[in-house]
Amino acid sequence: MMAAVCAARAGAAVTILEHMDRVGKKILSTGNGKCNYTNSKQGLSCYRGETPAFVLPILEQFSFKDTIRFFSELGIYPKNRNGYFYPASGQASSVLDVLRMELAKQKVHIVTDCIIHEVENTKKGFRIRTNKDVFAGDACIFACGLKAFPKSGSDGSAFPYIEGFGHTFIDVVPALVQLKAKQSFFKSIAGIRSDILVKIYENKDLICQDRGEVQITEYGISGIPVFQVSRFASKALHQGKQVAARLDFMPDLSPGELTDMLQSRFYRFGGGKDCEQAMIGLFSKKLIPLFLKECEISLHKPAEQITQGEIERLAGYIKNMPVDITGTKGFESAQVCAGGVDTKELHPKTLESKLVPGLFFAGEVIDIDGICGGYNLQWAWSSGYVAGTWAAAPQRNDI
Numbered sequence: 368m369m370a371a372v373c374a375a376r377a378g379a380a381v382t383i384l385e386h387m388d389r390v391g392k393k394i395l396s397t398g399n400g401k402c403n404y405t406n407s408k409q410g411l412s413c414y415r416g417e418t419p420a421f422v423l424p425i426l427e428q429f430s431f432k433d434t435i436r437f438f439s440e441l442g443i444y445p446k447n448r449n450g451y452f453y454p455a456s457g458q459a460s461s462v463l464d465v466l467r468m469e470l471a472k473q474k475v476h477i478v479t480d481c482i483i484h485e486v487e488n489t490k491k492g493f494r495i496r497t498n499k500d501v502f503a504g505d506a507c508i509f510a511c512g513l514k515a516f517p518k519s520g521s522d523g524s525a526f527p528y529i530e531g532f533g534h535t536f537i538d539v540v541p542a543l544v545q546l547k548a549k550q551s552f553f554k555s556i557a558g559i560r561s562d563i564l565v566k567i568y569e570n571k572d573l574i575c576q577d578r579g580e581v582q583i584t585e586y587g588i589s590g591i592p593v594f595q596v597s598r599f600a601s602k603a604l605h606q607g608k609q610v611a612a613r614l615d616f617m618p619d620l621s622p623g624e625l626t627d628m629l630q631s632r633f634y635r636f637g638g639g640k641d642c643e644q645a646m647i648g649l650f651s652k653k654l655i656p657l658f659l660k661e662c663e664i665s666l667h668k669p670a671e672q673i674t675q676g677e678i679e680r681l682a683g684y685i686k687n688m689p690v691d692i693t694g695t696k697g698f699e700s701a702q703v704c705a706g707g708v709d710t711k712e713l714h715p716k717t718l719e720s721k722l723v724p725g726l727f728f729a730g731e732v733i734d735i736d737g738i739c740g741g742y743n744l745q746w747a748w749s750s751g752y753v754a755g756t757w758a759a760a761p762q763r764n765d766i
């Protein structure tokens with residue numbers, strides 16, 4: 368939609384071919400229905416892919432500030448929540464509505480329920496055969512997403528046409544997604560939300576970490592910090608590597624400080640309490656029996672009888688709870704995918720294919736994924752602006 372608006376504003380006659388019954392369905396689900404459409408904190412660390420720096424010339428042409436201006440002009444009053452931007456209406460549908468109104472204003476032709484059968488590059492330009500009609504154009508932009516949240520339309524069905532032009536995909540895996548754990552005890556602690564430092568290990572090497580409110584679920588772990596590390600776990604699992612997480616339930620205390628604190632709870636203030644009771648007030652009631660059982664400490668042992676070795680074991684476990692990661696919740700639950708069209712095959716200024724002149728890419732289909740916080744939509748807007756503007760530019764062949 369962004370690419371179409373920008374190409375039309377640059378003077379091109381534009382047609383969107385959409386296989387769903389309407390365009391932009393995914394936007395409705397973004398930001399829990401509120402659409403976190405950009406973020407004022409921008410930097411290379413917010414974007415991932417084989418070559419994260421690929422985003423720089425694109426964001427230079429259409430920055431976070433351009434996003435705010437673009438949507439303000441369309442009617443979206445920005446609501447800034449600590450740098451995370453939402454429409455003041457609190458409704459993701461507002462973002463979709465203003466885009467659809469602008470598409471209409473720019474006279475973009477939208478063909479929905481359009482099933483593509485063939486995309487050809489002829490001497491006269493592109494020719495796209497569909498169930499509805501045959502469409503022709505001087506330029507063609509793939510803005511088809513990858514495979515995340517396929518019920519919104521991005522299901523990988525356009526991949527064969529992209530590969531047909533000789534393009535290669537960096538392996539596409541779910542990212543910003545929940546992680547599944549092997550340990551059966553998750554069923555007993557499901558529902559807990561806690562400030563946890565999540566570390567991800569690939570074949571025993573620490574590869575990434577993030578901290579924040581983790582949600583413990585029946586199948587494993589969820590929440591923003593889990594989403595932030597998930598693309599690395601997902602990639603490693605895809606490559607057949609062993610993936611483990613370590614959960615730190617007391618990230619503000621060092622192991623020594625936690626040991627001291629537990630000692631004082633058990634020895635100084637534990638009189639008359641058992642081990643389970645001595646931990647009440649420190650952790651969720653569901654967690655306490657798990658911690659004690661996993662450390663082989665009897666729940667009903669008098670608190671002051673706990674040994675120094677047991678306290679150290681307990682502190683070590685609370686700071687470093689081992690979890691075997693067996694998989695992700697898959698494309699169905701993922702907010703985005705990692706992987707996509709190899710950026711080496713694209714002109715970094717225009718997003719035009721180096722292999723097929725006139726062919727462009729925008730959005731998630733390119734091997735760039737953002738962290739949580741409005742970065743994936745910022746990438747969609749920026750790359751849409753660049754691809755649309757350059758696809759419509761008469762001088763593009765001189766670049």
Ligand SMILES: Cc1cc2nc3c(=O)[nH]c(=O)nc-3n(C[C@H](O)[C@H](O)[C@H](O)COP(=O)(O)OP(=O)(O)OC[C@H]3O[C@@H](n4cnc5c(N)ncnc54)[C@H](O)[C@@H]3O)c2cc1C
Pocket residue numbers: 384385386387390391392393394396397398399402403404405481482483510511512513515516519520521522523524525701702703729730731732740741742743744745747
């Ligand atoms: C639940 C959820 C919440 C999210 N929240 C946020 C958020 O708050 N902030 C943020 O920045 N990002 C968020 N994202 C990510 C963001 O929505 C995506 O990164 C973004 O929508 C990608 O845009 P895109 O245009 O590249 O692809 P998509 O939005 O996936 O659009 C691709 C379009 O192409 C169509 N298409 C695909 N294949 C074909 C085909 N063969 N023929 C015709 N049409 C086809 C699809 O139907 C779809 O309309 C969220 C995602 C999800 C799933």
